[in-house]
Amino acid sequence: MGERYGAWPARYTLAGVTSFIFDLDGTLLDSVYQHVLSWRDALEAHDIRLSVWRIHRKIGMSGGLFTQGLLRETGLPLSTELIASLQAGHAEAYLSRMDQVRPLPGAQELLDHLTTVGIPWAVATSGRTTSAGAARRYLNIPDSVTVVTRDDVQHAKPDPDLFTEAASRLGVDIEDAVVVGDSVWDLLAARRARALGVGLLSGGYGEDELIRAGAYRVYADPLDLLAHLDEVGAR
Amino acid sequence: MGERYGAWPARYTLAGVTSFIFDLDGTLLDSVYQHVLSWRDALEAHDIRLSVWRIHRKIGMSGGLFTQGLLRETGLPLSTELIASLQAGHAEAYLSRMDQVRPLPGAQELLDHLTTVGIPWAVATSGRTTSAGAARRYLNIPDSVTVVTRDDVQHAKPDPDLFTEAASRLGVDIEDAVVVGDSVWDLLAARRARALGVGLLSGGYGEDELIRAGAYRVYADPLDLLAHLDEVGAR
Numbered sequence: 100m101g102e103r104y105g106a107w108p109a110r111y112t113l114a115g116v117t118s119f120i121f122d123l124d125g126t127l128l129d130s131v132y133q134h135v136l137s138w139r140d141a142l143e144a145h146d147i148r149l150s151v152w153r154i155h156r157k158i159g160m161s162g163g164l165f166t167q168g169l170l171r172e173t174g175l176p177l178s179t180e181l182i183a184s185l186q187a188g189h190a191e192a193y194l195s196r197m198d199q200v201r202p203l204p205g206a207q208e209l210l211d212h213l214t215t216v217g218i219p220w221a222v223a224t225s226g227r228t229t230s231a232g233a234a235r236r237y238l239n240i241p242d243s244v245t246v247v248t249r250d251d252v253q254h255a256k257p258d259p260d261l262f263t264e265a266a267s268r269l270g271v272d273i274e275d276a277v278v279v280g281d282s283v284w285d286l287l288a289a290r291r292a293r294a295l296g297v298g299l300l301s302g303g304y305g306e307d308e309l310i311r312a313g314a315y316r317v318y319a320d321p322l323d324l325l326a327h328l329d330e331v332g333a334r
Numbered sequence: 335m336g337e338r339y340g341a342w343p344a345r346y347t348l349a350g351v352t353s354f355i356f357d358l359d360g361t362l363l364d365s366v367y368q369h370v371l372s373w374r375d376a377l378e379a380h381d382i383r384l385s386v387w388r389i390h391r392k393i394g395m396s397g398g399l400f401t402q403g404l405l406r407e408t409g410l411p412l413s414t415e416l417i418a419s420l421q422a423g424h425a426e427a428y429l430s431r432m433d434q435v436r437p438l439p440g441a442q443e444l445l446d447h448l449t450t451v452g453i454p455w456a457v458a459t460s461g462r463t464t465s466a467g468a469a470r471r472y473l474n475i476p477d478s479v480t481v482v483t484r485d486d487v488q489h490a491k492p493d494p495d496l497f498t499e500a501a502s503r504l505g506v507d508i509e510d511a512v513v514v515g516d517s518v519w520d521l522l523a524a525r526r527a528r529a530l531g532v533g534l535l536s537g538g539y540g541e542d543e544l545i546r547a548g549a550y551r552v553y554a555d556p557l558d559l560l561a562h563l564d565e566v567g568a569r
């Protein structure tokens with residue numbers, strides 16, 4: 100994988116060491132439903148009607164693919180200006196709902212445990228850098244921990260770039276990494292990055308969807324994953 | 335089935351005629367996510383923390399089973415007073431979100447089509463009678479149409495009572511009826527009522543969950559069902 104990211108020093112790669120790369124929304128934070136309704140608000144402000152469940156099914160994709168999907172489902176032409184306005188509308192609506200967001204059960208304990216036992220971990224989110232700020236607002240994430248956002252890569256999920264960039268910064272081989280996510284886009288991106296994909300139900304997807312998308316195992320939430328870390332090869 | 339509801343005149347039963355019984359939230363109305371976050375508000379007002387996806391997975395059950403499920407997942411004792419307060423809190427929070435609720439695509443067209451071609455149909459919801467009012471607010475439902483609510487039966491879904499009561503009022507045999515719902519509770523109740531269960535994805539559940547719960551077919555939303563009515567035996 101390394102040749103695509105020639106910039107990182109291969110000599111630092113810890114081959115064979117298990118590491119974890121976490122999605123943020125729905126995986127560490129209980130924020131998916133707030134994001135979903137915030138997109139609905141942004142769309143309705145432009146008289147674009149899309150059922151809420153269809154938005155839910157697209158959450159976690161890159162904004163570009165999300166809007167392409169919109170175009171297909173609504174049949175509307177989407178201009179660059181409209182896309183920018185939708186993204187700004189979503190950001191504003193989500194900001195007004197952020198006080199409802201909570202860490203998922205076990206999220207802090209899981210991260211703290213990995214830090215304690217010396218397993219490298221990072222966060223990789225399709226959200227913008229402001230989302231990284233949100234992660235640090237709800238979770239105690241040391242400044243030294245890598246948080247890769249949409250602003251750091253050319254293509255977001257389901258392209259593998261966010262996860263390969265996170266592995267690069269961790270200095271680990273992505274093929275030894277466990278990618279933990281709640282959406283089919285996380286798992287598709289994990290597969291394309293050749294990482295081991297693990298699904299969580301905490302974003303509201305069904306277990307079968309996650310397994311079909313390539314999840315090696317599916318757990319309820321971070322607390323459930325913490326209780327079964329041995330099953331994904333973490334000592 | 336008739337002997338359980340001796341009150342209705344069996345001689346009016348239209349044996350062999352296909353009829354439709356619709357769930358409301360997530361099936362005709364795009365309201366599930368608003369209900370989910372309203373329950374979250376009500377629970378948090380009592381310092382009960384429950385992940386949003388877990389609430390989503392219980393939406394559409396009877397309030398009694400919902401609170402029993404809460405009891406199991408949170409380990410908290412739930413008094414009669416607390417249950418009443420949670421239900422009142424949910425109702426208040428949902429009321430404040432009702433302006434965000436929309437009919438699902440094709441819902442009105444589907445109901446109008448059934449009326450036009452003379453296929454009997456009714457609505458059966460685990461919600462209270464106020465929900466029936468909501469249905470009539472967002473959808474043009476003739477006054478003559480049966481809307482059975484939680485207030486009309488002893489046990490709500492996944493008990494079969496709501497659907498058997500609707501069939502009774504329609505004067506049709508429940509075993510000839512098509513029950514359309516978005517949740518596993520609808521489909522479990524349909525199976526227990528010996529009706530043909532049809533699932534819709536519009537409440538946010540995954541297709542496999544609905545099939546495993548007994549759905550004969552699964553469609554995206556009312557519009558998709560309308561386009562495939564022949565597949566469920568409606569002429």
